[in-house]
Amino acid sequence: MNELVVMSGKGGTGKTSIVASFAVLAGRCVAADCDVDASDLHLLLEPRVLRRENFSGGSQARIKPGHCTACGKCEELCRFDAVFFDGPGNGRVPKTFRVDPMACEGCGVCAYFCEEKAIDFSPAVSGQWFVSETRCGPMVHARLGIAQENTGKLVHVVRTEAKKVASTERLDLVIIDGAPGIGCPVIASMTATNLAVIVTEPTLSGLHDLGRVADLAAHFGLPAVVAVNQWDVHPEMTERIEAEARSRGLPVAGRVRYDPAVTQAQVRQMAVVEYTGRGAAADIRRLWSEVAPRLSKPSPFVVL
């Protein structure tokens, strides 16, 4: 089975639009939206949810005001500045300690060392994940609760489920929509995949962040190719970025032009290759025809 990840250091370079088009061009494949923090792929592929599961990224501490003696041990031990001395009073003390759920990292140290056993530490539901059906095949996606931890763990769940679905349905390609950046969800999206397509834009920021994400791919020994989106917004910068990619030994797989049709397709909940055959859509088709043969076992469903 092949896992193809589309990633970028910088946000907003066009990962999701390209993933949706790839999913259409690949014929039936499994789409995995691993940008669980701000997922958008469902806006293009209109998944029909078949299965929905809760996700717990870890536990969270909660001080029971009735049991707190305001000794302050929890505040002393917390390294994340998550304990505040502004909880409600009880019969014994006028004020108790309180854990700010937004700041709590779920380490459990406060609960473990509380002599009064006044701190609850239990698994918190921090998101949901879904197995769905779309017009391009199955899709696995997720929704992390606001301000939740452990995006990496949820990404891992999405990838594991996507592979399960692929093997039950005998599909040999999973296309992963990655998160921006180089941190925990990105690492979880890319490790042990077969190929990364790094999407960037012709700006100095795009150039800078391409370097970061290319270093990350190299760090994990992941083969990668580069595509410049909206390349014609700044042709000289595109040349610079492509030169930078080549100097790092990364093949340039294609250029995609700036095209209002990409947003127009988005408004109509379509992949741009479904909306039109011209412009950026033609460029993405060409990009796919460069990318698909690089997968170790090309899918028999590849439509070029």
Add this chain to the structure above:
Amino acid sequence: MLRRSAAPLLTLRKGAFQPTGLRMQIAIASGKGGTGKTTVATNLAYVASRRGLSVAYLDCDVEAPNGHIFLRPQITERETVGNLVPQVDHQRCTLCGRCGEICQYSAIALVGQQVLVYPELCHGCGGCWLVCPEKAITEVSRPIGVVETGQAGSIQFARGLLNVGEPMSPPVIRAVKAVRFEAEVTVIDAPPGTSCPVIESLRGADFVLLVTEPTPFGLHDLKLAVEMVRALKLPFGVVINRATEDGRPTRSFCEAQRVAILAEIPDDRKLAEAYARGVLACDFSDQYRTQFSRLLESARAPGKESA
């Protein structure tokens, strides 16, 4: 017991920050990436400094920081950010396994006849060190990033850089925010999204500007971002970047939610080209200087927007 910082290698400078009514931290955030956070943040810092205010700019997008491209700071100091991770003295260890039981991150575990540490999973909570009955664990600082500080004209500049291959950005973000600048206006450039790195960047801000673009993706992620700042109980307003006629759904959403749109930055090819070359909008256009000045005023006017 001594309280130990999660970022021990970073020494704090320039005395304690004294919050007064005049000082303000404005954070720039967005659900979706690439909507223009850095454009807004750097231009706000610029207009504030032009107005004679003392300004600090903190780049908290430590995975992909880009503010330096526009502000071109002279970096004068570079400090390593460390995370405290356990080191096991195997002579003392009796293989009781309590360290593995308290660890919520699977960063330390008793595997067969040995305790193994997976330092990149460690959050530095100190649980294993505290719980070890044999005092076989010491905590050592492991570098996970750097904080660079310097000066961009009159703007005090700091940015964090997460080391490539490290998953956890919050300690680096905390270290950027721990840099003590004396500033009337502090501009915080946050990473995209709505999870822990963003929350860490927004903590303690007085006002949040949510930057969005008038596309379905932009609107969807703006809704998440609004939910987030409301959960954090922070006052906020919205900036629509690359504004066109297509902005209607975004405007109706803001209206229905009683969220103020504080600025609409036009979809301007000249601005996009300047951005590509790393040039500040305010540097080449009076129109943008005026617009960002107004935006700065709205963000600084207290109690103007709903939480």
